[in-house]
Amino acid sequence: MNSITRYILIISGTLFLVLGLLGIILPILPTTPFLLLTAYCYGKSSEKLHNWLLDNKLLGKYIKQFKKGEGIPLRAKIIIILLLWTSTSYTIFFLIPIVFVKVILCIVVIWVTYYILSLKTLSINEKT
CATH class of the missing domain: 4.10.860 (DNA Excision Repair, Uvrb; Chain A)
Structure with a gap:
């Protein structure tokens, strides 16, 4: 993957992360889909950011529940x-x-x- 694509994915993932965080606070924004998009973008661009997201106490549970098929x-x-x-x-x-x-x-x-x-x-x- 070239560096431009990698940076675009990291920036997109970070934007989705911010929207997901806002979704925790604001009832109109869904949290889980934005965090799944963040996980996808980080997973394709940065192993370090992806692992941080999955291991995060607040955010990791949403992604782990989805990945495990818990819904x-x-x-x-x-x-x-x-x-x-x-x-x-x-x-x-x-x-x-x-x-x-x-x-x-x-x-x-x-x-x-x-x-x-x-x-x-x-x-x-x-x-x-």
Whole structure:
């Protein structure tokens, strides 16, 4: 991997990390998806940052739960789907004039929604 791609991934991962941290505080932002994106970016660009994230007392549990197949919290699923459909609907109805692109975007959003719903839901009793 060239150094430019590596730095772009590190910067992107850090941005997703900040959004994930905000998601812990703000009820409108989902934490888990942003932390998963952070883990992906760090995993592809920096072993040191990736290990730090997984070993972090506050953040590591979200990623470890997902990787173990334990699922994601119901609240996160609801917020993810609401944000996904709200932002996509706005884009489809107000920003994109090409019907073909609208259809493709709808297909992608339906697939992502199905994927999120198919993930195991982590109940409150299972949280560690």
